Amino acid sequence: MKNTVLHKADTRGHADHGWLNAYHSFSFASWYNPDRVQFGMLRVLNDDTIAAGMGFGTHPHDNMEIITIPLEGDLAHKDSMGNAATIKNGDVQVMSAGTGIQHSEFNPNHDQRTKLLQIWVFPKYRNVTPRYQQITLNPEDRKNKLQQILSPTSEDEGVWIYQDAWFHLAEFDAGVSTNYTIKKEGNGLYVFVLSGTVTIDEQELSTRDGLGVWDFDSLTIKASTDAQFLLMEIPMQQ
Known part of the structure; x- marks a missing residue:
């Protein structure tokens, strides 16, 4: 759940x-x-x-x-x-x-x-x-889509770190939505809104709000206004 x-x-x-x-x-x-x-x-x-x-x-x-x-x-x-x-x-x-x-x-x-x-x-x-x-980064790569900026391997997009984590930046126009599917079982997702209003499933977030979500497979992200946000998929346990 x-x-x-x-x-x-x-x-x-x-x-x-x-x-x-x-x-x-x-x-x-x-x-x-x-x-x-x-x-x-x-x-x-x-x-x-x-x-x-x-x-x-x-x-x-x-x-x-x-x-x-x-x-x-x-x-x-x-x-x-x-x-x-x-x-x-x-x-x-x-x-x-x-x-x-x-x-x-x-x-x-x-x-x-x-x-x-x-x-x-x-x-x-x-x-x-x-x-x-x-x-x-190329900011065009996050226009109405998720731009991966960090991963666990140098072979993937963005910078890499010694952790099973994936970060994405996004800049959505009002009304744009996407689904995010967790990349590694047991990970959680922390969403941080840089500007605008974003709805994660049923939860509305405003500028500089943060939402942590875990024990899920995928969720829906929708921009209620023009919005910029950061997604951080992080292991919940070491």
Whole structure:
């Protein structure tokens, strides 16, 4: 029998540091909600706005798959693996932190903000060799269809991570609908609405709402208005 958990936008954790305005779908930093620690192997979904010229200083990570999706503006990245890159709207970046990395992220522009999603997924394997990957997507490939942006293998579309997960971005016109069929038995789906109104089976979601669904085979997604959304299929157990 299908199970769901609804996370309305205004129930998220919120921290405004001036240079950083952050919303947390799951417990993060000083915001802790025992009912909102993770969804399956999805540990963090942060909706961040970084002021012009500001950013995160060098800090460590290990044993986590870290996915960054810029929504507006640019994000400059440097890490202990020797990578120095700028990612922008239309790109997807992934780091497998594995045995440990250090990195910094900042908004290199002095005249505009940067908006991004940062997502953490628990890996399938511990202590892998750290890795970095960045790709540029074609936004036309998500117009009224699901664009795969992440998978468990380098042979598939999008970036890849050490987990049996599949992510899709979509930009639907009002009235467009599609079905989503789970790719691996035992996985769940977390839907995050970037803009507009979307109905998942009978549940209506608005901008920045999240819905977790598990114990199902397929479901219907319909855009009630013009809408953009992210689908994250995630193992519910390791």
